[in-house]
Amino acid sequence: MNLPTGFTASSADALPLHVVTRASLADWRAAQAPATGAWLDAHGFDGAPSTLLALPGSDGRVAAAVIGIGDPLDPYAYSHAPFALPAGDWRIAGEHDAATCAALRLGWGLGAYRFNRYRQPLRAPARLLVEGDEAIADFDQLAACVRVRDLVNTPTEHMGPDQLEQITCEIAERHGARIEVISGDDLLAHNFPAIHAVGRASHRAPRLIMLRWGDESHPHVAIVGKGVCFDTGGLDLKAADGMRNMKKDMGGAAHAIALAELVMARKLPLRITMLVPAVENAVGPDAFRPGEVIATRQGLSVEIDNTDAEGRVVLCDALTYACEHKPELILDFATLTGAARIALGPDLPALYSNDEAAASAWLDAGTLHRDPLWRMPLWRPYLRYLTSTIADMANGGPSKMAGSVTAALYLERFVPATQPWAHLDVYSWNDADRPGRPAGGEAQGLRAAFAMLQSRARG
Missing domain, CATH: 3.40.220.10 (Leucine Aminopeptidase, subunit E, domain 1)
Structure with missing residues (x-):
């Protein structure tokens, strides 16, 4: 090799x-x-x-x-x-x-x-000598971490929605997976209106990338990743320093792709569905606007309080679609909020889950494999921060309180209470060089997620 x-x-x-x-x-x-x-x-x-x-x-x-x-x-x-x-x-x-x-x-x-x-x-x-087959099992986990880093580090000009689709297709072909992509106005025809609304202003068509792999008889796991390939903030435009590193806003998609690739490389006895809503949140004549009410696949109407809270909007259609297939578990990865970084810092992803077993398994795997994450509460009284006077809910609100919690609560509205689901709010980034953590893209919670799926596959 x-x-x-x-x-x-x-x-x-x-x-x-x-x-x-x-x-x-x-x-x-x-x-x-x-x-x-x-x-x-x-x-x-x-x-x-x-x-x-x-x-x-x-x-x-x-x-x-x-x-x-x-x-x-x-x-x-x-x-x-x-x-x-x-x-x-x-x-x-x-x-x-x-x-x-x-x-x-x-x-x-x-x-x-x-x-x-x-x-x-x-x-x-410096090079380390490895002999025989001792390192093969280690190297596919290393390859998954490198996959995340490379995807996140690549500037948007070379890593837009179309390139994410191309890379996913190459991975699918290598492992015998099936690929389906719905893009542009076809998103409306197939009832993915929220993904379309966020991405419609870009010269690169928004799309939903779907990969399916595994035996129908095996436990079904859905893996969802936020694929906002660049986030200007939309018409609620980010300041320059806030926009500088927004090539990393597809870090959730990078994690989802790498995790699916690792599951297939190890041939785990699982059936996986990977979903990446891939868009650019651009400024243009057709950009979605603050105050608009958009439709979602689930049927809930959403008032756009802030166009810079777009990640949750594209994810809600993908999560709804994942739930329709009734998997045993849904995992989603997203560079969703700066509030998670304020609460936990850059190295500790925020975990939310409606399922105690799934949350405990992911946390335990993180501790065992030194890939830490921290559980945060789905404190449902904070849904009041997502109240709309004209729609079923808003994607944000005037309060700056509990930003990471309210983002997770927004996603939870699109997941039935009986559907096990876990959401990881990841930074996907190193701000400065440290040993083993060069400045740029980073995989977080990925090895722990794989270890959890390994245990699930063993039964």
């Missing part, structure tokens, strides 16, 4: 890389030569997380290295290594259990990632 960036399958010159924690440093050091201990002292190396020290040989060249980590099962504990180490090939020294090795390989791959569509990195990452 073609190995991801940062890995090699053979190397006669790979140098040993020792992995220690503060707690294990003393035992490791006791097994080293006295000169190594003196070198550690000279550099003040204490095994702290995210530290690294190259170790010299007798000829003055680098002969080995030692990295300090915190949690051995956290992939990001190792992600500083590929660019902190001297370029070249490295092999992990010592014995480590399978879970630690899996975390190490995933973290290494995340740390080696750089988005290189438009320019090459200044240097190549």
Whole structure:
């Protein structure tokens, strides 16, 4: 197989890389030569997380290295290594259990990632030696995370609704899935009026991308992703700094596509329906306007309080369609609100669910796989913030209170109480470079979602 960036399958010159924690440093050091201990002292190396020290040989060249980590099962504990180490090939020294090795390989791959569509990195990452088939299972999860990052990082000129459709078609063909796309005015003919309303002003036609895969006898899971490929805010135009990174507003779609691809790559015994309403929220003569009342597939009328609350509007038609097929579970991903970031910060997605089992399973998987998320309440008294005097509901209101909660409550109105559903409000972005988290697109809650589906598939 073609190995991801940062890995090699053979190397006669790979140098040993020792992995220690503060707690294990003393035992490791006791097994080293006295000169190594003196070198550690000279550099003040204490095994702290995210530290690294190259170790010299007798000829003055680098002969080995030692990295300090915190949690051995956290992939990001190792992600500083590929660019902190001297370029070249490295092999992990010592014995480590399978879970630690899996975390190490995933973290290494995340740390080696750089988005290189438009320019090459200044240097190549150090390469980790992997042998045999040990890494295949790790690499498809790494590929899913890279898929999200690449999709989100690509500017809208090269990642509009049509490109999302093309990429989904390529994935479907590779895995034997079925694809259906409804676009432009056909959305009205097929009763997806809310998706059409949000995307109709763009020169790129709005569309609903549908992928279906799996045996009819297997449990059915619907995966929905918000695909707003660029969000100007519409006629409620965003300020320049708020619009700057809005290529990432299709981060929910990126997660949905990557999760579906991962399920198919692993051939989980599930039947999946993936839905991506893909639009641009543009400004133009046909843009939907504040104060308009739009129709939805479910039949609820929605007054547009703010055209910048468009994600929930496209999602409500997709969720309604997903519910019509009565899946055992619906998962949706969306870069839905800045309020979630204010409440929880950029690294912790906000989870909402009407189903205790689904919420607990996703949270538990996040804890186990170090892919954290935090549950937020569907506090239904806050539906008062979505009251309209002329329609069944509004997509927003004058209050700035509980913005993430009210967005989730809006979505819940389109999901029957008997339909298990979970919604993840993700940031999908790193604001600044950190080890393993380069500035730009990021996968959040994805590995946890896959682990949850894996457990569901096992029964």
